[in-house]
Amino acid sequence: MTIATDISAPRTPEPLGPAGPARRPTGAACRPAGIRSGAAERRAPRPGVADCPKTMVDGPCGGVRSDGGCETGDRPCAFVGPGAAAPRTRPVGRVPLAAPAAALLGVLDARPLIVAELPSSGPDPDELRRTAGVLAGHVDAALLGDAPWARVQLPPALRATLVAAEGVRPWASLNCRDRNRVALEGELAGLAAAGVAAVHCVTGDHPLTGGRPDALPVFDLDAVALAALAAGSGLAVSVAESPSAPPADERPARAARKAAAGADVVIVNHAGDEDALGAFVVATRALAPALRILVSVPLVCSTAGARRLEAFLPGAVPADVLAALDAPDPTAAAVDRAIAAAGRALAVDGVAGVDLSGVAGPGEEPVVAAALAWVGADLGGGS
Ligand code: SF4
Structure with a gap:
């Protein structure tokens, strides 16, 4: 029997019922006898990952709680503690960098790289144009990720094209939560065709941790495998x-595995104080000397933004971020605080740049974008 024969067979449409998870067929019940799930077949032989809800091979992800618990809150992390799964490395498929990528990394020949994460409330092209336009000329690139409260975004290549039209170099982002390997390959091809310089490759938070717990997770790949795939895109x-996420002493080796897979840059989240950051940088550079290290610097202008950051990183919001909110002009104080924090990070030997991470409360995206531009300009960004 061929697939074409199956498709052409007469079918009786099912009556429509209520949408959502309650109607979704599960497991073998939705597959004909003898047909097994390809993803399940591939995942079954992976040692030790059955207890990871993201089926990671090169874990642990950055969502591990400080007590070693999984980010989903219902189990210990499969990669922490006795009997933890062993990580694997993957072969490098690196091709030479295309001109936009070489130009972006070439900034580092003269000065630190200044990147800003574009705040986004969702798939709104007008908001995207407005916030990107504010950053133009003040940062070297705008990182286009999602957020726990805004999982749905415009497709990566379209988003990057809209941002580039506003005069800002887009730094696209792909996660393994929402797309399988085929879709990710297509997205990488689209980004390369659109002339995008860089792509940020993450495993992605589990859907249960954000605003769309109704979504099925994919996790066909993890961040290391995606980095290896992306390294073949130019x-x-x-x-x-x-x-600072457990097991902290293994984080440099994990960053080095990503470099071995093909990563050029690592963006460091919630590293702790300068001493902890410096120790991580020294250890990472010893294992992966060519890996450029950018440090994430949070920028929060309101209590609503701080609440969002605290919900995402419980207990990890720096005290001076919260203290700035008590100032008569919280936005100006947040900018001053971010400039000072970025300066301290850039003073750490081996740090190649900063990623200004603006967290906006509802409706605050334009204000936070303006604050990011302010900080970026002060740090000398804009290429
Ligand atoms: S914390 Fe991350 S790596 Fe660990 S089990 Fe959970 S999803 Fe997997």
Whole structure:
């Protein structure tokens, strides 16, 4: 029997019922006898990952709680503690950098790289144009990720094209939560065709941790595998690492595995104080000397933004971020605080730049974008 024969067979449409998870068929019940799930077949032999809800091979992700618990809150992390799963490395498929990627990384020959994460409330092209336009000329690139409260975004290549039209170099982002390997390959091809310079490759938060718990997770790949895939696109490849997430002493080696897979840049989240950051940088550079290290600097202008950051990173919001909110002009104080924090990070030997991470409360995206532009300009960004 061929697939074409199956498709052409007469079918009786099912009556429509209520939408959503309650109607979704599960497991073998939705597959004909003898047909097994390809993803399940591929995942079954992976040692030790059955207890990871993201089926990661190169874990742990950055969402591990400080007590070693999984980010989903219902189990211990499969990669922390006795009997933890062993990580794997993957072969490098690096091709030479295309001109946009070489130009972006070439900024580092003269000065630190200044990147800003574009705040976004969702798939609104007008908001995207407005916030990107504010950043133009003040930062070297706008990182286009999602957020726990705004999972749905415009498709990466379209988003990057709209941002580039406003005069800002887009730094696209892909996660393994929402797309399988085929879709990710297509997105990488689209980004390369659109002339995008860089792509940030992350495993992605589990859907249960954000505003769309109704979504089925994919996790066909993890961040290391995606970085290896992206290294064949001609784009500069960045990855994330969280030095303070357990097991903290293994984080440099994990960053180095991502570099071995093809990452050019690691963006460091919630590293702790300068001493902890410096120790991570020294250890990482010893293992992966060519890996450029950017440090994430949070910028929060309101209590609503701080609440969002605290919900995402419980207990990890720096005290001076919260203290700035008590100032007569919280936005100006947040800008001053971010400039000072970025300066301290850039003073750490081996740090190649900063990623200004603006967290907006509802409706605050334009204000936060303006604050990011202010900080970026002060730090000398804009290429
Ligand atoms: S914390 Fe991350 S790596 Fe660990 S089990 Fe949970 S999803 Fe997997």
